[in-house]
Amino acid sequence: MNKVLEVRNLNKNYDTFSLKDVSFEIPKGYIMGFIGPNGAGKTTTIKCILDMINYQSGDIRIFGHDSKDKEAYINERIGVVLDAPLYVEDWTMSDVEAALSPFYHRWDSIKYYSLLKDFGIGKKKKLKELSRGMKVKLMVAVALSHEAELLILDEPTSGLDPVAREELCDLLLDFVAEENRSILFSTHITSDLEKIADYITFILGGRVVFTGSKEDLIEKYVLVKGGRNEIGDDQRNFIIGLREHGTGFEGIAEAGNINKLPKTLLFEPVSLDEIIIYMNREAKSNE
Amino acid sequence: MNRTLSFVRLDFITVKPYATLKNLIIFVAVALIMIISSGGGSSAIGILMVYAVLFSSYPFAVGEKNGIDALYVTLSIKRSTVVLGRYLFAIIVDVCAGLLACAFTFAILALLRINFTVLETFIEALALLMILSLLQAVQIPIFFKLGYTKAKFMAYLPFLGLPLVVISFQYLVKDRVSSAQLTGLFEWIAANPVAVVLFCAFLWLAAMAISCKVSQGLYGKRDF
Numbered sequence: 191m192n193k194v195l196e197v198r199n200l201n202k203n204y205d206t207f208s209l210k211d212v213s214f215e216i217p218k219g220y221i222m223g224f225i226g227p228n229g230a231g232k233t234t235t236i237k238c239i240l241d242m243i244n245y246q247s248g249d250i251r252i253f254g255h256d257s258k259d260k261e262a263y264i265n266e267r268i269g270v271v272l273d274a275p276l277y278v279e280d281w282t283m284s285d286v287e288a289a290l291s292p293f294y295h296r297w298d299s300i301k302y303y304s305l306l307k308d309f310g311i312g313k314k315k316k317l318k319e320l321s322r323g324m325k326v327k328l329m330v331a332v333a334l335s336h337e338a339e340l341l342i343l344d345e346p347t348s349g350l351d352p353v354a355r356e357e358l359c360d361l362l363l364d365f366v367a368e369e370n371r372s373i374l375f376s377t378h379i380t381s382d383l384e385k386i387a388d389y390i391t392f393i394l395g396g397r398v399v400f401t402g403s404k405e406d407l408i409e410k411y412v413l414v415k416g417g418r419n420e421i422g423d424d425q426r427n428f429i430i431g432l433r434e435h436g437t438g439f440e441g442i443a444e445a446g447n448i449n450k451l452p453k454t455l456l457f458e459p460v461s462l463d464e465i466i467i468y469m470n471r472e473a474k475s476n477e
Numbered sequence: 478m479n480r481t482l483s484f485v486r487l488d489f490i491t492v493k494p495y496a497t498l499k500n501l502i503i504f505v506a507v508a509l510i511m512i513i514s515s516g517g518g519s520s521a522i523g524i525l526m527v528y529a530v531l532f533s534s535y536p537f538a539v540g541e542k543n544g545i546d547a548l549y550v551t552l553s554i555k556r557s558t559v560v561l562g563r564y565l566f567a568i569i570v571d572v573c574a575g576l577l578a579c580a581f582t583f584a585i586l587a588l589l590r591i592n593f594t595v596l597e598t599f600i601e602a603l604a605l606l607m608i609l610s611l612l613q614a615v616q617i618p619i620f621f622k623l624g625y626t627k628a629k630f631m632a633y634l635p636f637l638g639l640p641l642v643v644i645s646f647q648y649l650v651k652d653r654v655s656s657a658q659l660t661g662l663f664e665w666i667a668a669n670p671v672a673v674v675l676f677c678a679f680l681w682l683a684a685m686a687i688s689c690k691v692s693q694g695l696y697g698k699r700d701f
């Protein structure tokens with residue numbers, strides 16, 4: 191079993207939004223970045239994976255088990271880090287342990303308090319007294335204390351300052367350094383993923399538009415800039431998310447289409463952020 | 478079963494921050510005021526047990542505020558376990574509050590040198606426990622279906638509706654049943670206490686089982 195998570199043809203319909211045939215997989219031992227603009231379907235997909243919401247069709251397998259197989263207690267092997275903890279605001283750190291530990295066979299109390307100490311979180315502190323960064327660290331401490339093999343993070347870095355984000359990224363790298371540990375990291379702050387992700391799944395409008403290695407995604411597109419009169423109408427069709435301004439235009443193009451564009455244009459490597467921005471713009475212009 | 482008990486414990490930890498000394502003082506003060514104003518223990522026990530029913534809905538309120546239903550999923554707690562555990566929690570709170578209310582009331586009555594019969598008061602408390610938990614059997618599925626905030630108004634309607642049901646029942650009985658028939662019924666009850674207790678226990682268990690099953694169906698469809 192080389193895949194820790196396999197999502198196949200996942201469909202979930204709301205009145206105003208749908209997940210359409212979402213499919214991707216995470217190989218064991220790697221970090222998968224899950225990217226897309228706000229409202230693209232990242233959180234909905236994660237909630238389906240964790241069985242927090244009912245979905246219409248699709249197959250989700252975690253560690254080879256059907257995610258709906260409650261007898262397998264799959265979630266015991268998953269650490270969940272969300273933008274805010276799902277604990278009661280008035281709980282102290284001891285309450286958190288007392289509440290959660292009976293549900294994890296592999297709960298390590300010593301490790302939990304040792305991690306809290308490392309993170310500078312006092313045992314008697316209440317959850318509501320912790321900063322956002324501390325709350326994220328608490329969730330990581332819980333995940334590490336029950337020997338999670340798969341971490342699922344949903345926008346954990348939004349609202350964190352660069353120092354706290356850097357610390358979290360270091361923690362995640364330490365986590366995957368141990369064999370057989372994997373991460374699904376959903377975020378719209380892609381600079382974090384540029385540093386640590388091995389694979390990327392890019393979701394837009396409820397549909398997966400790319401899933402594969404980070405390098406493949408970045409090499410698949412190039413940033414194109416040029417003067418307004420440098421491209422004809424046919425060539426504009428190769429530009430994704432075309433944005434025209436007073437002196438020229440910019441957008442991204444598939445690397446395979448470069449030879450169909452004038453050589454006078456400026457071609458630059460593209461970042462994950464730019465891919466999201468231009469793909470999103472293209473999708474909106476096609477609506 | 479272990480996971481159900483662990484869940485009940487989790488519910489107690491959830492409401493622990495609200496089980497404060499201040500609440501205990503209010504608990505005692507209310508009992509004292511009721512006893513002094515009524516000259517007996519029944520009303521004090523009644524009001525304290527209603528207070529317990531309100532307290533047993535706290536996991537819904539606190540949980541909703543903190544998104545705790547999603548936490549249960551991450552802890553691999555089956556939805557059926559959540560429902561069963563929540564009913565157990567409510568019953569435990571009701572029973573403990575009933576016992577505590579009786580103990581407080583007996584102590585205060587003794588201190589104030591007011592006469593009381595222990596057995597009679599216990600029977601009253603037990604009857605009240607059954608009535609209140611039957612009302613909870615109507616209330617809890619509404620919480621599971623809608624969540625605390627949306628359900629708050631509807632969930633307390635059964636408590637407001639109870640006096641209406643009692644008055645309507647009295648009105649209907651007045652014209653259709655003679656006082657001799659009623660006396661006969663009460664005499665039969667007094668002569669067959671075991672049968673009455675068994676019948677009431679059966680009714681209570683059936684109502685709880687149906688309520689629990691309905692809650693499981695409703696909670697199973699919820700998205701978090």
